[in-house]
Amino acid sequence: MIDWSEAACGDGLYDLATLTLGHPEHLGDVVSGYGTDVDLDVIRAWWSLRSLRGVRWLVEHGFDPTTPGGEVDVLINQAV
Known part of the structure; x- marks a missing residue:
């Protein structure tokens, strides 16, 4: 299934950040499948922007947003 509802030109790392938002433990696996030219700090910045x-x-x-498991928790947990 392909969902084109948010299709746009932009930073590919934004997509990786969206895919791994709230699950930093999977970032290494996703990045290894994407390639070697990945700036993890950019992905972390996209995490913050999306959460905010x-x-x-x-x-x-x-x-x-402070409900347990909500956006504030995501921001706190990704900063650790």
């Missing part, structure tokens, strides 16, 4: 955007959306729509 998620926090903003949740707050704007009346949800609590």
Whole structure:
């Protein structure tokens, strides 16, 4: 199945970050399948941006981003 709903030109590392967001333990496996020219700091930066955007959306729509397992937990756990 191919989902083109978010198709756009952009940084391929953004896709790797999206795939591994909240699961940094899988980053090594994903990167090894992608190739050797991967800047892990860029992926970590994309993680942060995606999580912060998620926090903003949740707050704007009346949800609590600090709920256990939510976006704030993702931000904290990926920083460790």
